[in-house]
Every structure is written in structure tokens, then in C-alpha cells.
Amino acid sequence: xxxxxxxxxxxxxxxxxxxxxxxxxxxxxxxxxxxxxxxxxxxxxxxxxxxxxxxxxxxxxxxxxxxxxxxxxxxxxxxxxxxxxxxxxxxxxxxxxxxxxxxxxxxxxxxxxxxxxxxxxxxxxxxxxxxxxxxxxxxxxxxxxxxxxxxxxxxxxxxxx
Amino acid sequence: xxxxxxxxxxxxxxxxxxxxxxxxxxxxxxxxxxxxxxxxxxxxxxxxxxxxxxxxxxxxxxxxxxxxxxxxxxxxxxxxxxxxxxxxxxxxxxxxxxxxxxxxxxxxxxxxxxxxxxxxxxxxxxxxxxxxxxxxxxxxxxxxxxxxxxxxxxxxxxxxxxxxxxxxxxxxxxxxxxxxxxxxxxxxxxxxxxxxxxxxxxxxxxxxxxxxxxxxxxxxxxxxxxxxxxxxxxxxxxxxxxxxxxxxxxxxxxxxxxxxxxx
Ligand SMILES: Cc1cc2nc3c(=O)[nH]c(=O)nc-3n(C[C@H](O)[C@H](O)[C@H](O)COP(=O)(O)OP(=O)(O)OC[C@H]3O[C@@H](n4cnc5c(N)ncnc54)[C@H](O)[C@@H]3O)c2cc1C
Ligand code: FES
Ligand code: FES
Numbered sequence: 001x002x003x004x005x006x007x008x009x010x011x012x013x014x015x016x017x018x019x020x021x022x023x024x025x026x027x028x029x030x031x032x033x034x035x036x037x038x039x040x041x042x043x044x045x046x047x048x049x050x051x052x053x054x055x056x057x058x059x060x061x062x063x064x065x066x067x068x069x070x071x072x073x074x075x076x077x078x079x080x081x082x083x084x085x086x087x088x089x090x091x092x093x094x095x096x097x098x099x100x101x102x103x104x105x106x107x108x109x110x111x112x113x114x115x116x117x118x119x120x121x122x123x124x125x126x127x128x129x130x131x132x133x134x135x136x137x138x139x140x141x142x143x144x145x146x147x148x149x150x151x152x153x154x155x156x157x158x159x160x161x
Numbered sequence: 162x163x164x165x166x167x168x169x170x171x172x173x174x175x176x177x178x179x180x181x182x183x184x185x186x187x188x189x190x191x192x193x194x195x196x197x198x199x200x201x202x203x204x205x206x207x208x209x210x211x212x213x214x215x216x217x218x219x220x221x222x223x224x225x226x227x228x229x230x231x232x233x234x235x236x237x238x239x240x241x242x243x244x245x246x247x248x249x250x251x252x253x254x255x256x257x258x259x260x261x262x263x264x265x266x267x268x269x270x271x272x273x274x275x276x277x278x279x280x281x282x283x284x285x286x287x288x289x290x291x292x293x294x295x296x297x298x299x300x301x302x303x304x305x306x307x308x309x310x311x312x313x314x315x316x317x318x319x320x321x322x323x324x325x326x327x328x329x330x331x332x333x334x335x336x337x338x339x340x341x342x343x344x345x346x347x348x349x350x351x352x353x354x355x356x357x358x359x360x361x362x363x364x365x366x367x368x369x370x371x372x373x374x375x376x377x378x379x380x381x382x383x384x385x386x387x388x389x390x391x392x393x394x395x396x397x398x399x400x401x402x403x404x405x406x407x408x409x410x411x412x413x414x415x416x417x418x419x420x421x422x423x424x
Contacts (some may be wrong), residue, residue, distance in 0.1 A: 002167075018164050019164055019165045019166055019167040019208065020162045020163070020164045020165060020198075022195075041199065042196055042199070043192065043195070043261070045198050046258070046260060049260055052263075055236070055263040056259055056260045056263060057264050058260045058261070058264075059262050061192055061195045061196065061264065062195075062264065063167065063188075063195070063208075064189070064193060065167045066169065066191070066210050066212065075205065079362050110259065110260070113259065114252055114259075129259055131258045131259075131340065132257065132258025132259060132261060132340075133258075134262050151369075154319070
């Protein structure tokens with residue numbers, strides 16, 4: 001075991017990790033931040049996406065020791081300072097972008113990374129960017145709608161499906 | 162997953178030293194190796210991370226063409242190679258999904274040499290040079306069949322040098338579940354001739370389609386390959402496609418790649 005330190009959601013943190021400790025286990029078990037989910041554990045589903053130095057990564061496919069010292073953001077760090085939902089999170093609620101919610105932390109983190117890089121994406125760009133995030137419930141339409149709405153675009157013409 | 166010691170050197174020399182020990186293995190983006198370790202198909206005693214070595218990062222023009230550090234993630238290649246070698250940048254931008262592209266690296270992809278991976282086709286079609294800590298390996302000598310390469314144990318790919326073609330394109334027919342190439346074709350036209358490399362199709366891994374190269378070197382147009390037929394005997398056969406299906410796909414995608422290169 002080694003003590004691994006990093007910044008998570010703006011806070012300096014440290015916890016014990018073995019070589020094989022994945023970032024997702026470091027977050028969930030080491031720090032108690034259980035908002036980041038493990039859907040597949042085989043690098044396919046994107047439920048575990050967090051930001052490492054501003055980049056979306058699958059936290060089930062990164063070793064905690066490999067990102068020691070990094071600036072990490074998880075779903076717990078996405079709400080506004082007063083605890084209210086961020087624009088993107090609120091859009092997921094308003095447009096029914098979730099059902100069971102299992103994929104949602106990863107969807108929000110991937111979508112936030114897209115909007116940071118491309119503030120007004122087209123529908124096709126949103127779908128392409130979310131290729132690595134799998135949802136068993138929604139059929140994706142309302143997720144795409146939520147992301148477009150969060151980017152300030154008019155989604156009234158996109159039918160609810 | 163079995164446990165291991167983790168080291169993160171900051172120079173190629175230190176990484177080579179660490180990799181000379183029994184049971185040590187390189188870790189780059191981990192997008193292939195970590196899933197493999199979870200399945201216990203690999204169980205290194207020590208992992209040597211290559212991601213903190215500045216000499217192995219980045220994209221720049223230099224002697225012989227475009228130099229790409231082996232530990233450069235796909236997303237960076239997609240961004241930074243665009244102005245110099247757009248077909249290569251587009252290939253990098255089509256690998257997996259954004260999170261895979263933010264971690265996975267060109268060196269890891271080439272060391273792994275998955276028969277359905279994208280980069281091997283670009284390296285072979287470009288006649289690129291794989292540079293390691295001890296030597297330079299020509300693309301034609303580097304790929305040696307499924308998951309096998311000319312690399313020795315502990316040898317580190319440090320960069321890849323791509324001669325820049327006059328025209329080029331990569332067309333990938335996605336396998337939608339894995340997001341790898343069901344089949345992909347990279348066509349590159351140089352002053353000295355055309356090279357065509359095919360991934361995802363052959364049981365022997367990435368290969369050059371020499372008949373198409375000859376036809377396209379004489380006439381760089383989709384019509385030039387109309388009369389050719391790809392041998393199906395060595396093609397991969399699995400639940401996603403038969404040998405004949407893949408052989409046909411190689412021809413269709415080569416035509417599309419030529420059309421895209423001309424567009
Ligand atoms: C969901 C998903 C989708 C994907 N889709 C695609 C796709 O469409 N196309 C595609 O081509 N790939 C795809 N990949 C694979 C991806 O591109 C990997 O990033 C790549 O194959 C391996 O690169 P890495 O840096 O992650 O290597 P690692 O996983 O770190 O290492 C892979 C192997 O290479 C060795 N190695 C790494 N770097 C070096 C080096 N510099 N010198 C010597 N040996 C080295 C390691 O020891 C290991 O054996 C996908 C992966 C996932 C998880
Ligand atoms: S849990 Fe990480 S990709 Fe599915
Ligand atoms: S809301 Fe259930 S998996 Fe997406």
C-alpha cells in the first residue's frame with residue numbers, strides 16, 4: 001500500500017492504494033465518493049467516467065497511482081456551490097434524461113466534457129461524443145435532448161420519445 | 162487482478178532500466194492492458210508507466226515527416242496531426258470513444274498489434290518508421306501477425322515517423338459493439354507510388370494489398386480496382402462476417418478510401 005494524493009472536486013485528498021487499485025475504487029472505497037458507478041468493469045459502458053485534468057476518462061481503466069497529483073472531478077463536484085443542480089444536471093431532470101439513473105453520472109461527466117470543448121454541439125455531435133456511454137433505459141433521445149438544452153439550444157421541436 | 166509494483170520513470174533510460182527486470186511490463190494508456198490484466202491474461206510483477214516521459218509525448222514535423230511520441234494519446238494526435246496529415250488525425254479521432262482516446266496511445270496500439278486495430282494500417286500504408294530505444298524498424302518489418310511484432314522483450318517504442326503523403330484516407334467499417342474495425346483500409350499516395358494497408362480482415366493481421374497498390378499507382382481512381390478480387394482464403398471468419406463478406410468489404414472500402422482521398 002502507498003498513500004496516493006490528488007485533488008478531487010477541488011479538495012486535496014489522500015488514501016491508501018495498491019498498485020492494482022483502480023481510480024474508481026480509490027474514489028468509491030478510499031474516499032467514499034460512490035456517485036461514480038461501475039457498470040461493466042470491462043471499459044465498455046462509460047458509467048465510471050470522471051474528469052482527470054479536465055479530460056473525460058474511464059475510471060475503471062486507470063490506476064489510481066498513475067494519476068497521483070492529478071486534478072479529478074466526479075459527479076459529486078458537478079452541482080453549483082449552493083447545492084442546487086448545475087444547468088446540465090437540471091436539463092437531465094427537466095427532459096427526463098434518466099430512468100434508473102445508473103448511467104447518469106457517466107453521461108453527465110461525458111456531456112460536460114463535450115460542452116467544455118464544443119459549447120453548441122449539433123445533435124449528431126452529441127450522439128457521436130456519447131458513443132462510449134451506454135444506457136439500458138432511456139433509448140438515448142432524452143439524454144441527447146438534455147445535452148442540447150443545456151447548451152442553450154431550442155429543443156421544443158425535438159419530439160419527446 | 163493480481164497485484165504489482167507501480168513505477169513511473171521520467172526518462173526513457175530509466176524506463177528501459179526498469180523494464181529489464183524479470184516480470185516488468187510497460188503501461189501506456191492502459192486501455193488494452195488493464196482489461197487484459199482484469200481477465201488475468203497478463204500478470205506483471207511490475208508495471209512501468211510511460212506516460213510521464215516528456216520525450217515520448219507530442220506531435221511535430223521533423224526529419225522524414227511527422228514525428229509522434231509513442232505515449233501521445235489518440236485525442237492529441239486527432240487534434241495536432243490535423244494540419245499536417247489529416248487522414249492520420251481522422252483515424253485517431255475515430256478510435257473507440259472520447260474517453261478511450263484521452264488515455265489510449267499510439268505506441269500502446271502498435272505494441273499490441275490487435276488484428277482489428279486502426280493505427281497499424283496507417284503505419285503500414287505510410288511506410289512509417291517505428292523508433293525504439295535501441296533501433297529504427299521499418300513498417301514492413303515491424304508487423305509479424307496477430308498480436309506479434311518485431312519488438313524484443315523490454316524494448317520501448319519511443320516515437321513513430323510518418324512520411325507525409327500527397328493524398329490519403331482511412332475508411333473504417335465499425336464493429337458497433339467493440340468500436341474496433343470490422344475491416345478498415347488505409348490508402349496513401351506518395352510520389353513513388355500508392356500503398357494500401359488493410360486491418361481487421363486477415364487472420365495474419367494487418368497486410369498490404371499489393372494488387373490494388375499496383376493498379377492505383379497506375380491510375381489513382383476508384384475505377385482502377387474494379388477488376389481486382391481479394392483472395393478470401395486467409396480472411397477472418399467470425400459471427401460478424403464470413404470470409405467472402407470480409408474479402409468483398411476490403412475491395413469496397415479500398416474504393417471508398419480512394420474516393421475520400423480524392424475528395
Ligand atoms: C472501448 C474500447 C474501444 C476501442 N476501440 C478501438 C478502435 O476502434 N481502434 C483501435 O485501434 N483501438 C481501439 N481500442 C484500443 C485502444 O486504442 C488502446 O488504447 C490501444 O490498443 C492500446 O494503447 P494503450 O496506450 O492503451 O496501451 P496499453 O494498454 O497501456 O498497452 C498495450 C500493450 O502495449 C505495451 N506497450 C505500451 N506502450 C508501449 C511502448 N511505448 N513500447 C512498447 N510496448 C508498449 C504494453 O506493455 C501492453 O502490452 C479500444 C479500446 C477500448 C477499451
Ligand atoms: S465501468 Fe468503466 S467503462 Fe463500464
Ligand atoms: S437511465 Fe438506466 S442505464 Fe441509463
